[in-house]
Amino acid sequence: MPAFFVTATGTDIGKTYVTAGLVRACRRKNRAVTALKPVVSGFDPLSPESSDPYALMEALDLPVTALDRISPWRFAAPLSPDMAAARENRSLDMTDVEGFCREAIATRETVFIEGVGGVMVPLTESDTVLDWMASLRLPLLLVTGSYLGTISHTLTALDVVVRRDLQVACIIVNESDDSTVPLQETAESIARFSAGITVATLPRRAKDADFDSLLGVIL
Numbered sequence: 419m420p421a422f423f424v425t426a427t428g429t430d431i432g433k434t435y436v437t438a439g440l441v442r443a444c445r446r447k448n449r450a451v452t453a454l455k456p457v458v459s460g461f462d463p464l465s466p467e468s469s470d471p472y473a474l475m476e477a478l479d480l481p482v483t484a485l486d487r488i489s490p491w492r493f494a495a496p497l498s499p500d501m502a503a504a505r506e507n508r509s510l511d512m513t514d515v516e517g518f519c520r521e522a523i524a525t526r527e528t529v530f531i532e533g534v535g536g537v538m539v540p541l542t543e544s545d546t547v548l549d550w551m552a553s554l555r556l557p558l559l560l561v562t563g564s565y566l567g568t569i570s571h572t573l574t575a576l577d578v579v580v581r582r583d584l585q586v587a588c589i590i591v592n593e594s595d596d597s598t599v600p601l602q603e604t605a606e607s608i609a610r611f612s613a614g615i616t617v618a619t620l621p622r623r624a625k626d627a628d629f630d631s632l633l634g635v636i637l
Contacts, residue, residue, distance in 0.1 A: 419450070420637060421522075421529035422587060423551050425579075426561040427571040428536040432592035433561050436472040436620065437532045438477035439629035445479075446630065448529040452479070455479060456518055457510065457541065458489045458495030474532070480582045490518060500540040510542045516553045528637075531556065547592050548582060557587035559636065562608075563594035564601045572608050576615070586615050588636045593622040 426433045437442050437453055444451035453474045466472050466482055471489035475482065485492075491510060493502035503509050522529050531554070535538075551558065558579060562572040572589065579586060589612060592607045606626045609617040618635050620628055 419528050421553060421556050422557040422559050423531050424559045424561065425533045425537050425547065425551060428576045431561050431563050433532050434473050436561050436590055436592060437530050439624065440530060440633055441477040443629040443633040445463055445504060452522055452527045453530040454522055454533040455489045456515055457491045459493040459497050459502035459534065461494060462491040474534055481493050498540045499534055504564055508555055512542055512545045514536050515586045516548065519554055537578055548578065551584055553581050557585045559574060560589045562589065562591055563590055564597045564599060564604045565594040566599055569607050573611050576612060589615055590620060591617065592620045
């Protein structure tokens with residue numbers, strides 16, 4: 419079954435929103451699906467329902483007790499994972515993170531692995547999210563926004579991942595709140611410079627049908 423790594427041009431772009439929407443679309447089509455966010459920072463154990471992992475568990479219809487299955491590496495500080503881990507005198511080991519992901523990939527399910535922050539966020543003391551993606555070699559779903567400046571940010575991220583010989587399955591332009599630029603025109607501009615990679619759009623407050631269509635594009 420297919421597996422994808424969901425990454426973004428930065429933080430708070432909508433990776434979890436997109437991933438949860440795709441999970442629900444899979445379930446509507448009776449596709450076996452799982453989603454992981456192995457590493458998360460800014461996690462408050464007293465308020466898990468406000469977290470990204472909880473949004474994924476809700477989409478999967480899993481109880482909060484499944485938290486370790488979705489996000490085993492959780493850190494309190496809203497910082498890059500290397501910095502957040504250091505605040506707790508902990509560290510991340512890329513081998514452990516990669517192994518956790520590969521166990522999920524080996525299942526007979528559609529798998530979405532959500533990264534943390536943007537493509538170049540430091541993950542460990544010596545590895546970035548880009549290194550993590552390169553170790554797994556999964557097709558990427560690159561999520562970006564429609565804010566002013568997103569075209570440059572998107573093409574920069576795209577250049578970085580292509581230089582590492584990673585496959586981008588789809589660029590998803592998730593309409594930003596209070597965006598001052600048109601969603602479709604932004605996507606068309608990105609597409610002109612993306613060497614034939616599919617560029618899809620998600621309108622603000624997307625409906626089930628929008629995610630169903632997006633799932634059809636990537637699968």
